[in-house]
Amino acid sequence: MTGHLFNIQRFSLDDGPGIRTVVFLKGCNQVCLWCHNPESLLPAPQVLRKDSLCTRCGRCEEVCPHGAVSHNDAGFLTDHTKCVRCGHCIDLCPSDALMLVGYDKTVEEVVKLVCKDRDFYQRTGGGVTFSGGEPAVQSEFLLQCLEACREQGIQTAIETNGNYPLELTARLSPLLDYVMVDVKHTDDEKHRRFTGVSNRQSLASAQYYLAHNVTDLRVPVIPTFNDTADELQDILRFARESGAKKVTLLPYHTFGISKYTNLSMPYTLGSEPLSVAAVQAIVDTLDAGGLAVEVNER
Numbered sequence: 001m002t003g004h005l006f007n008i009q010r011f012s013l014d015d016g017p018g019i020r021t022v023v024f025l026k027g028c029n030q031v032c033l034w035c036h037n038p039e040s041l042l043p044a045p046q047v048l049r050k051d052s053l054c055t056r057c058g059r060c061e062e063v064c065p066h067g068a069v070s071h072n073d074a075g076f077l078t079d080h081t082k083c084v085r086c087g088h089c090i091d092l093c094p095s096d097a098l099m100l101v102g103y104d105k106t107v108e109e110v111v112k113l114v115c116k117d118r119d120f121y122q123r124t125g126g127g128v129t130f131s132g133g134e135p136a137v138q139s140e141f142l143l144q145c146l147e148a149c150r151e152q153g154i155q156t157a158i159e160t161n162g163n164y165p166l167e168l169t170a171r172l173s174p175l176l177d178y179v180m181v182d183v184k185h186t187d188d189e190k191h192r193r194f195t196g197v198s199n200r201q202s203l204a205s206a207q208y209y210l211a212h213n214v215t216d217l218r219v220p221v222i223p224t225f226n227d228t229a230d231e232l233q234d235i236l237r238f239a240r241e242s243g244a245k246k247v248t249l250l251p252y253h254t255f256g257i258s259k260y261t262n263l264s265m266p267y268t269l270g271s272e273p274l275s276v277a278a279v280q281a282i283v284d285t286l287d288a289g290g291l292a293v294e295v296n297e298r
């Protein structure tokens with residue numbers, strides 16, 4: 001079976017315990033306004049234009065047989081609804097400014113690559129982490145990868161938004177040694193406004209994982225979305241009542257904004273980054289009620 005990926009990162013120290021290989025699957029079922037991996041949102045490969053290399057020569061617009069490239073005062077843009085990924089523009093760009101993001105790999109290819117660092121996993125308590133996008137969007141591919149990694153004795157983890165039916169959560173859960181699941185907001189209307197979807201399935205999945213897996217709840221702290229003391233307190237209350245022991249807060253950053261330009265995608269949030277100190281100052285005013293609350297720079 002084949003899956004759509006946009007990256008495989010070896011020797012990661014940020015995506016679960018120990019040294020890990022992170023397999024980034026392409027495609028997501030939410031559109032979070034702050035997403036710092038916009039190349040993960042669409043399941044299909046996309047043409048990316050490195051704006052810093054583009055000399056505005058116009059060759060890509062000339063050669064595109066599908067009228068997918070246009071320009072305005074800010075530069076050249078690719079319309080991903082028209083692009084058929086033929087690669088002409090990539091081959092003919094004189095500045096090597098264009099590349100295709102996204103590729104296919106079979107379950108066997110992924111597992112073979114993951115197994116290369118088995119010694120590091122064993123020495124550090126690490127393993128493989130499936131991330132995205134939302135890895136569960138490619139549910140059958142993910143399930144097969146997890147089963148195959150387990151058969152090889154590799155510890156497994158997932159970074160997930162939990163936005164899928166509980167039937168799928170229950171199939172994934174026994175194949176996972178460690179779960180990092182997002183809890184973004186307890187208010188459904190606000191969650192819909194900033195992510196495009198209801199929080200109902202995400203909260204239910206988080207509760208399921210907490211009851212069955214070693215689970216870290218993760219909260220991206222986003223200005224104008226959930227960065228008030230009341231909103232964070234509500235999330236901590238949900239976590240505590242759901243049996244969490246630990247919550248990790250991830251302050252908003254803007255490292256991914258240039259990717260939006262490079263992918264000809266709009267970035268609409270327009271807020272200033274939040275420092276760890278600023279988020280910690282809010283946390284210090286909250287009643288954690290015995291929860292370990294960590295603020296991480298990511």
Ligand code: SF4
Pocket residue numbers: 049053054055056057058059060061076092093094095096097098
């Ligand atoms: S992406 Fe390449 S071909 Fe297109 S305008 Fe920029 S430099 Fe020219």
Ligand code: SF4
Pocket residue numbers: 047063064065066067068069078082083084085086087088089090
């Ligand atoms: S990959 Fe092909 S269809 Fe897509 S923008 Fe380039 S030339 Fe046009």
